[in-house]
Amino acid sequence: xxxxxxxxxxxxxxxxxxxxxxxxxxxxxxxxxxxxxxxxxxxxxxxxxxxxxxxxxxxxxxxxxxxxxxxxxxxxxxxxxxxxxxxxxxxxxxxxxxxxxxxxxxxxxxxxxxxxxxxxxxxxxxxxxxxxxxxxxxxxxxxxxxxxxxxxxxxxxxxxxxxxxxxxxxxxxxxxxxxxxxxxxxxxxxxxxxxxxxxxxxxxxxxxxxxxxxxxxxxxxxxxxxxxxxxxxxxxxxxxxxxxxxxxxxxxxxxxxxxxxxxxxxxxxxxxxxxxxxxxxxxxxxxxxxxxxxxxxxxxxxxxxxxxxxxxxxxxxxxxxxxxxxxxxxxxxxxx
Amino acid sequence: xxxxxxxxxxxxxxxxxxxxxxxxxxxxxxxxxxxxxxxxxxxxxxxxxxxxxxxxxxxxxxxxxxxxxxxxxxxxxxxxxxxxxx
Numbered sequence: 001x002x003x004x005x006x007x008x009x010x011x012x013x014x015x016x017x018x019x020x021x022x023x024x025x026x027x028x029x030x031x032x033x034x035x036x037x038x039x040x041x042x043x044x045x046x047x048x049x050x051x052x053x054x055x056x057x058x059x060x061x062x063x064x065x066x067x068x069x070x071x072x073x074x075x076x077x078x079x080x081x082x083x084x085x086x087x088x089x090x091x092x093x094x095x096x097x098x099x100x101x102x103x104x105x106x107x108x109x110x111x112x113x114x115x116x117x118x119x120x121x122x123x124x125x126x127x128x129x130x131x132x133x134x135x136x137x138x139x140x141x142x143x144x145x146x147x148x149x150x151x152x153x154x155x156x157x158x159x160x161x162x163x164x165x166x167x168x169x170x171x172x173x174x175x176x177x178x179x180x181x182x183x184x185x186x187x188x189x190x191x192x193x194x195x196x197x198x199x200x201x202x203x204x205x206x207x208x209x210x211x212x213x214x215x216x217x218x219x220x221x222x223x224x225x226x227x228x229x230x231x232x233x234x235x236x237x238x239x240x241x242x243x244x245x246x247x248x249x250x251x252x253x254x255x256x257x258x259x260x261x262x263x264x265x266x267x268x269x270x271x272x273x274x275x276x277x278x279x280x281x282x283x284x285x286x287x288x289x290x291x292x293x294x295x296x297x298x299x300x301x302x303x304x305x306x307x308x309x310x311x312x313x314x315x316x317x318x319x320x321x322x323x324x325x326x327x328x329x330x331x332x333x334x335x336x
Numbered sequence: 337x338x339x340x341x342x343x344x345x346x347x348x349x350x351x352x353x354x355x356x357x358x359x360x361x362x363x364x365x366x367x368x369x370x371x372x373x374x375x376x377x378x379x380x381x382x383x384x385x386x387x388x389x390x391x392x393x394x395x396x397x398x399x400x401x402x403x404x405x406x407x408x409x410x411x412x413x414x415x416x417x418x419x420x421x422x
Contacts, residue, residue: 002377003377004377004378004381005380005381005384012369016365057395057396057399058399060396060399060400060403061399061400061402061403061406062403063403064400064403064404064407065403065406065407065410068404068407068411069407069411267396267400270392270395270396270399271392271393271396272392274388274391274392274395274396275388275389275392276388277384277388277391279392279395281380281391281394281395281398281399282373282376282377282380284395284399285373285376285398285399285402286369286373288399288402288403288406289365289368289369289402289406292403292406292407292409292410293361293410296407296410296411296414300414
């Protein structure tokens with residue numbers, strides 16, 4: 001099929017196939033998937049300026065499907081998502097400014113590439129270690145007893161939610177009354193962040209957070225935004241773990257809320273790139289026909305996995321991204 | 337053992353239904369591709385050449401409308417799968 005705007009000829013089945021794979025990953029992990037879709041579009045012969053903008057447009061459509069599905073499953077904290085968007089946009093602008101500064105003073109491509117590899121490898125190793133430790137801890141018989149006792153205590157509705165939990169289990173209850181339970185060996189880090197009492201303090205019932213400083217959320221989102229502006233893409237690989245480990249959001253809710261935030265931030269990105277003539281919307285529409293069904297499947301699959309297992313399955317994603325950057329450094333083919 | 341066999345049968349039936357629904361979805365997408373996307377290309381290109389701001393708004397509207405409508409279609413198809421699997 002000829003795509004007149006970008007002047008390319010790409011097989012629509014290839015585009016639908018990429019959309020389907022990235023859709024499953026996006027629905028399951030709450031990431032945009034630009035680290036896979038970008039290189040795949042580039043490999044199909046699309047000019048690099050169109051790759052970035054077109055990928056963002058396709059992410060909007062795919063994230064709408066996945067976020068709606070997660071919302072139906074009670075996995076979207078809209079209040080948290082709206083606050084995070086503010087911090088993310090500020091962070092993206094800062095990241096873009098850093099890039100501009102580096103353009104004048106250093107070899108920006110090398111700095112960004114090494115930064116990207118370092119961040120992705122660190123995230124992958126850290127999440128792998130944490131989720132493995134959590135799964136090992138949950139496999140111990142005394143942990144199982146503790147969780148069973150916790151389930152029994154849950155019927156006593158007069159006690160506060162956190163008082164009914166073992167210290168490594170975090171939990172949230174959505175509007176439909178469904179309980180989202182998660183476990184992590186790093187809840188002490190989360191509790192330390194929750195103890196930071198700079199007003200205004202807010203509560204996030206959907207995420208099971210009774211009280212947290214607004215500045216903690218904005219700070220986490222800002223850091224994610226800086227990575228997004230500095231390294232490109234939506235930086236879901238930074239934001240999703242940040243929500244889980246720093247803010248204490250259960251993994252399922254972090255995935256759904258991240259997708260909700262991606263809808264807004266990617267829409268903004270699509271508009272700005274389209275005005276500059278960097279979006280071939282026809283390519284994005286064809287890709288999205290595959291992504292729609294993939295995103296539904298990915299979002300539905302999250303119901304059958306516990307938080308630590310979702311996080312453990314997340315580990316190869318940043319590694320793939322890092323591998324692509326290393327490949328482009330070695331061969332000179334630029335994907336991003 | 338009987339329960340295990342029953343669950344296995346349900347699993348096979350669900351997979352079959354799921355593949356059937358995927359085929360239905362593929363037909364819908366093919367129709368959509370030939371009826372809408374095929375004819376839309378030239379018109380969208382005209383807007384792209386004429387005014388980038390109009391094009392940006394049109395691009396966002398198109399992807400959002402397709403996102404919402406395909407979500408409704410895929411949800412309905414998956415609901416049918418689940419109902420038939422029961």
